[in-house]
Amino acid sequence: MNLPQTEAELAEIVRDADTPFSVIGGGTRGVAxxxxxxxxxxxxxxxxxEPGAMTVVAQAGTPVAEIEALLATENQRLAFEPMDHxxxxxxxxxxxxxxVMSANVSGPRRISVGAARDFLLGVRYVDGRGRIIKNGGRVMKNVTGYDLVKLMAGAHGTLGVLSEVSFKVLPRPETQSTLVLHGLDDTSAVVALAKALGSPFEVSxxxxxxxxxxxxxxxxxxxxSVKYRTEQLKKLLGGEITIEEGRTGRWSEWRDVSEFAGVEGDVWRVSCKPSDGPALVAKSGGQSALYDWAGGLIWLRTAAGYDLRAALGEYDGHATLVRGNSHPRFEPEAAGVARITAALRARFDPRSVLNTGLMG
Structure with a gap:
């Protein structure tokens, strides 16, 4: 295991490489x-x-728990709610x-505040030649030239190894409530969720x-405000509704897909149009389904080895295999996208030493 302790050492290791690397952070996603x-x-x-500016700069290997504990001292948080795999x-x-930033890991709040990449302000990374590159800064601003900050978020270490990130944080809310609508089928549920999100009552x-x-x-x-908005949503949606005040643990369990933990089978993450969700679940042949992002994200548990992509056919979205190894993790890219991706990798990692083959 190569464990550089400084950015300069990381650059030297990559620069002197004669074999490819399996780039990982804390190793919690099981990807290698x-x-x-x-x-x-x-x-x-x-x-x-800087709590007043709501800005943090941290080295890439800093534990998320350490950052969250620091933010809590100032009543702030990581707004994009990263999943703990x-x-x-x-x-x-x-x-x-x-x-987290390399994989753009984002939880249930993404639908209201954006993804991890939307909070990323700047990056330092080592490219496939072993060069140290810096892009972005410590404030939000309009981008001129190449926005490498956004490019690195979601690249999964295939374009460079992050050494430092700067990002924006947000205040922690005073309280929260959860409305629980009972007895809706999938189609009715997606309609209700869309109606709530389309209201002025700021669903997170x-x-x-x-x-x-x-x-x-x-x-x-x-x-x-929370009490007022929950009551208004209750009136707007009608039907059998209960309101749970507090209980943040429910959403932590949802964020981490706890329901599928310890249960046999592959787990897929399907991104799609919310209105397509119920039909895709019906076609999936999955044993269990969970809808997030009002149906725009579906977690599906299938039999081990099941070819979910073949079952779903063509649709506006993609499926990622999060747990299991019988199929490629990422959806095969369309020909045009694959050409662009190949050109980017040739520029950032011409020797193909960074997570080669991970994303196709």
Whole structure:
């Protein structure tokens, strides 16, 4: 295992490589390719925290838990609510901020505030030649030239190894409530979620669990505002609704797909148009389904080895195999996209030493 302790050492390791690397952060997502393991976990520590500017700069190997604990002292948080893959996958290790940003890991709040990449302000990384590259800064601004910050978020270490990230955080809300709608089928649930999100009542998460017949809406903010908005949503949606005040654990369990933890089978993450969700679930042949992002994200548990992509056919979206190894993890790219991807990798990693083959 290559464990560089400085950015300069990381650059030297990559520059002197004669074989490919399997680039990982804390190793919690269980993703690895053939090659020497190269981890950023020793590049750790928050180097700047400005609560007034709601800005953090941290080395890539800094544990997410350490950052969250620091933010809590100022009543702030990571707004994009990153998933902890250890729950679903049964992996060990420690989630790192570099791993989160590299994979663009985002939870239920993405539907209201955006993804991890939307909070990323700047990056430092080592490319496939072993060069140290810096892009972005510590404030949001219009981009001129190449926006490498956004490009690195979701590249899964195939274009460069992150060494440092700067990102925006948000205040922690005073309180939250969850509306639980009971007894809706999948189609009715997606319609209700869309109606709630289209209202002026600022829903921060919208999910549906067919197995228990619960449709969930989260409202966050100041206490008086939360009470008002939950009551208005209750009037808007009608039907059998209960309101749960507080209980943040429900959404942590949802974020981490706890329902599929320890249960046999492959787990797929399907991104699609919310209105397409119920039909895709019906076609999937899956044993269990969970709807997040008002149906725009579907978690599907299938029999091990089941070819979900073949079952779904063509649709506006893609399926990622999160747990299982009988199929490629990522959806095959369309020919035009594949050409662009290949050109980018040739520029960023001309020797093909960074997570080769991970994304196709």
């Amino acid at each position: 390719v053939k090659g020497q393991p190269l981890s950023s976990v020793k590049l750790s520590g928050v180097t700047l925290y 250890r729950v679903l996958l049964g992996t060990k290790g420690e989630p790192t901020i570099g791993g 998460a919208a999910a549906h669990n067919p197995a228990v017949g619960e449709t969930l809406l989260r409202v966050e903010g100041f206490d008086a």
